[in-house]
Structure formats: structure tokens, C-alpha cells
Amino acid sequence: MEAKLLFDDKHQWYVFARDPDKPEKIIDTNQYMVVSGKESIVLDPGGIEIFSSMLSTILKFIPLEQITHLFASHQDPDIISSLGMWDQVIPKAKLYTPSLWEGFIRHFGCENIEFCGIEDGGGELRIGDTVLQFIPAHYLHSSANFHVYDPVAKILFSGDIGAALEPQDSSLFIENFDSHCDKMKFFHQRWMPSNEAKMHWLKRVRKLDIDMMLPQHGRIFRGKEIDQFFDWFEALNVGIALDS
Amino acid sequence: MIMVKEYSPVKSAITASQVAGELYRASGIARQLSLAAKNSQAVVHRAGSKVAGLKVISEYFADLAIKTIKLAKEINTISLDISHMAVERWRQNTLVEHLNDSQVKTKNAAVDIIIKDTKQRQLDLNNRFNVEIRSLESQLEEIQQHMQASRVVAVSFRLEATQTDEYQEILEDMAKNIDKFSEKIKQHVLDAKSHINRLLQS
Ligand SMILES: [Fe+2]
Ligand SMILES: [Fe+2]
Numbered sequence: 382m383e384a385k386l387l388f389d390d391k392h393q394w395y396v397f398a399r400d401p402d403k404p405e406k407i408i409d410t411n412q413y414m415v416v417s418g419k420e421s422i423v424l425d426p427g428g429i430e431i432f433s434s435m436l437s438t439i440l441k442f443i444p445l446e447q448i449t450h451l452f453a454s455h456q457d458p459d460i461i462s463s464l465g466m467w468d469q470v471i472p473k474a475k476l477y478t479p480s481l482w483e484g485f486i487r488h489f490g491c492e493n494i495e496f497c498g499i500e501d502g503g504g505e506l507r508i509g510d511t512v513l514q515f516i517p518a519h520y521l522h523s524s525a526n527f528h529v530y531d532p533v534a535k536i537l538f539s540g541d542i543g544a545a546l547e548p549q550d551s552s553l554f555i556e557n558f559d560s561h562c563d564k565m566k567f568f569h570q571r572w573m574p575s576n577e578a579k580m581h582w583l584k585r586v587r588k589l590d591i592d593m594m595l596p597q598h599g600r601i602f603r604g605k606e607i608d609q610f611f612d613w614f615e616a617l618n619v620g621i622a623l624d625s
Numbered sequence: 626m627i628m629v630k631e632y633s634p635v636k637s638a639i640t641a642s643q644v645a646g647e648l649y650r651a652s653g654i655a656r657q658l659s660l661a662a663k664n665s666q667a668v669v670h671r672a673g674s675k676v677a678g679l680k681v682i683s684e685y686f687a688d689l690a691i692k693t694i695k696l697a698k699e700i701n702t703i704s705l706d707i708s709h710m711a712v713e714r715w716r717q718n719t720l721v722e723h724l725n726d727s728q729v730k731t732k733n734a735a736v737d738i739i740i741k742d743t744k745q746r747q748l749d750l751n752n753r754f755n756v757e758i759r760s761l762e763s764q765l766e767e768i769q770q771h772m773q774a775s776r777v778v779a780v781s782f783r784l785e786a787t788q789t790d791e792y793q794e795i796l797e798d799m800a801k802n803i804d805k806f807s808e809k810i811k812q813h814v815l816d817a818k819s820h821i822n823r824l825l826q827s
Contacts (some may be wrong), residue, residue: 433638433708438647469635
């Protein structure tokens, strides 16, 4: 699994992606990790199929005891079906995830890890010396769903928003925004259910100061690509299955 | 049937990942070693016939660094494989537990067969696991020996370097570096070995 340091100052952001050992028919996912002081949080740790690759990759950078928190933006299997494994490997860790999904996510196995539900309005979490914000992104696509914003690193982790369906070996960063839109279009039109939720989210995130936007699938957005994405997303009609 | 010891899949997955982590750090240092070796090769080349004895030694280091990077890569592949197997075994164990629960509630002949098959697969997997962990150990051993040899050779490199005049300082410095890198790599290998030992003794 490829690992890359995205931000390195007093705290660090890592991306783990493009796992070559992943079974072919499983959607490729990007996992992220924020390390600050003696603590760290893994954002959308991923499915059970990539668990062993994730564990190996994380331990290249930090010892096991330092994986203190997990975050799941929503309840999907590609996000958190590995929970039952993490539950035994890091039993003292805490899982931050939408409160609404508690009864569902617990089906993946959560006997040791402490379940910390995030209420609909969002909130904040301190990891070491860093404070992260949980930004509501409900109905995009999941009915209870959060993104993570780091005002110091100016990074927004955007879950399934900004996702693209691409081959395994594609680059981690966008090279050409216009051609990248083709790879994002169907994903957003079909998986995102609501134009109203979309506008709600746009209003919220356009107020944030963002240098990098990190989606859970596809490629990372930098600099002006972020505003380009907001404009593209605003103009896109989502929820298309109703027309079929 | 020979009974093979079964190690906890949870601990096995963690151990394999820890070993991969140590070797990742070791190969980072091996790349530095490779650079130091290449630099010393360049200096030796410039010094020409005055330091003929150093030529062989500096080639040895360059070669060693490449070998170490290659070995570290191989170990990483084995570790990943071990970790995958451990997770697979973990899932099978969970499956057998659940199937047994189901048998307690309602006994069923078809489920019995599945349990038997799963147990056979567990056994095969466990045997493979034991083989792989042994080969992991022997490869770690190999790197460790290389590093021990490297430290010995670094000493003679340093001695030879004192015989030269204008390049003495620079060559001595390199010998020191090579020694330092070899020691660091050895330490990571030892850490990796102790992770494995902890698993084997559990
Ligand atoms: Fe999703
Ligand atoms: Fe997803």
C-alpha cells in the first residue's frame, strides 16, 4: 500500500492508498491518518479486506499504542467493516462516528473500542495538540455523515464527496481538472441523493480556508482545484436514479 | 498427525506488521548506506592507486547496501503475506466459533461438514504460517550477519584510510558513517526478531 506524507509541521497528515493486494472487485479507498504528539486518528480506516495492509502500513510510521482514535465518516463497509479487527488490535482506542449509526456500526464488532457518537451538529476533537472539527455533511451520501476539517493544516477530509472511480494505479493527485470531472460525474450523480443537501454543504465549506481536500476515493484536490470542484458540484444535478 | 502450534491470529497479524515496519525503517537506512558507499567509491576512485586497498572495500559496501535493500523488500513481502494469512485465520476462527454456537442451538449435519472443512483449512493455513515465519527468521538472520560483517570491514576500511594522506579525513568519516548505518540496521533487525520471539513464546 502506498503511503505519503501530505502535511508535516507540528503534526502530520498521511494518506494510505492504492493497495496492490486488494481484491480486484473491491472499490479502491484512500485512508488518512493525523498524528499529533502521542496520539493519532485514522480517518475512514477501510474495509476488512484491506485491514492487514493498513495495519502494516501504519506501523511503518507509528507504534501500535499511538493509534488512539478512529473516525468513520459514515456506516459504509468500505469505511469501517474492519472495525471488528481493530477492536482486538487496539482495544483501548475510541471510535468517533455519527451517533445515528451506532446500532448499525456495532454490527461490525465493537466490544472493546469505546464508541463515541457525534451528534448531528458536529463538534470538535483534540488529537494530541491538534483540534479537528467534525463538519456535517448529512445526506452526502449517507443520512448521517461527517467530514473532518483541520484549520491549522487547512485540510478538509471530504469522505465520499470528491470521489472518483479510477484504475488502481492512478496518481494520488489531480493532474487535469477537466478530464478528472468525467471520472467523478457518475459517482456524484448516482450516489449523492439530494441537491438541497449539496447546496447546504457547499455553503458551509466555502467559508473554510482549504489548501487540500482529501476524498475517500480517487484523487486529492489542491489549491484552485478546490473552488473548481465546488463550482462543478454546484452545477451538477444529483439523485439521478429517480429519472430512470 | 503432527500437531503444529497455533499462534493467536491477532498477535500474528500485529507481529507481521511490526516486522514490516522495522524493515521499512531499515531499508531507509540501507539507502543511506548505499549513498555513503557510493561516495566512498567516488573518493577512492579519485585517490587512484594510492588507495588501491580501499577500492575493494568500498565496492563491498556498495554491494552490501544493494543486497540489504533487496532482502528488506523480500522480508516485507513475506511479512505482508503472513499478516494476510493471520487475518484469514482470524476470520476462520470467528466463523468456527459462530458455527459452534449455532450447533449448540440446533445441531445440523451440513454445518458439521462446514466446521470440519474450515478446521482443515485452518490447519493448512497454520502450517503455511509456521513455514513462513521460519523463513522470515532466517532472512532476518541473514541481514544481521551481513551487518556484523559490515562493521568488521568498516574497521579495516578505517585502518587503511589512516595510511592515505590527503583523503584520510574524508575516508575515515565515511568508514564511521558506514559503521553507524550498519549498526542502526542491525538494531532494527534485532527489534524485528524480538517481535517474532515474543509471538513464538506466547
Ligand atoms: Fe459511502
Ligand atoms: Fe466510500
